[in-house]
Amino acid sequence: MTTHEGENKSWYAIYVKSRCEKKAWQKLTDKGIECYLPLHEKVRQWSDRKKKVTIPLLPGYLFVHIHPHEMNCTLQTDHVLCFITTAGKASVIRDEEIQTLKRILAPEELTIGLSAEAVAPGQQVEVIAGPLRGMQGELIQLKGKKVVGVHIRQIPYTITVDIPLAHLIVIPNQ
Known part of the structure; x- marks a missing residue:
């Protein structure tokens, strides 16, 4: 892939x-x-056994780190359907997100959940x-547990992490 100067x-x-998701990831990686x-x-529980499986956290979504001129190459990859857009333009996801x-996803001792519910602010x-x-996020209550929710505005999921309340401080409104 060639890069254009001035484009980040x-x-x-x-x-x-x-x-x-895994097939699309592999095809994109193969393209560089x-x-x-x-x-x-x-x-996962089956009728005869339990098994640990590795699955996508956000079903149907991948994130790509590209220059704007690489969008067509990305779209021409097997299994890729479209960019997530806002007002007709591909939505940029902040590096912080x-x-x-x-x-x-790094620490294994955290309890991770996923909610497609619209979480009230x-x-x-x-x-x-x-x-x-x-890490900053929004304090939410989900199914009787207090958790921190991280919401990426461009996709319809809130990722929740169970963190003891003693490990949190409230950020004052600005």
Whole structure:
């Protein structure tokens, strides 16, 4: 891939065919396109056994780190359907949001959840202890547990992490 001077790479969310996230990731990587597929382990129960499987955290979505001129090459990749757009333009995902996803998925001792529910706005909080120290998010209550929710505006999911309330401080409204 050639780069154009003056253009910076940005993160974009792309929508891929159902259950093809790993295949799309591989095709994009083979083309030299930097992409991120958030994965997590989950225990699946079958009638005769339990098994740990690695599945996409955000079904149907991948993130690509590209120059704007690489969009057509990205779209011409097998299993890629479209860019997530706002007002007709591909939505840029902030670097901080990608880094937060990576930090959430790194420590294995955290309980990770995913909610497609529209979460009502709550108090903004910052984590002051533990492996996610410095992360900011929104305090929400989900199914009786207090958790921190991280919402990437361009996709319809809120990622939740169960963090003890003692590890949180409220960020005053500005």
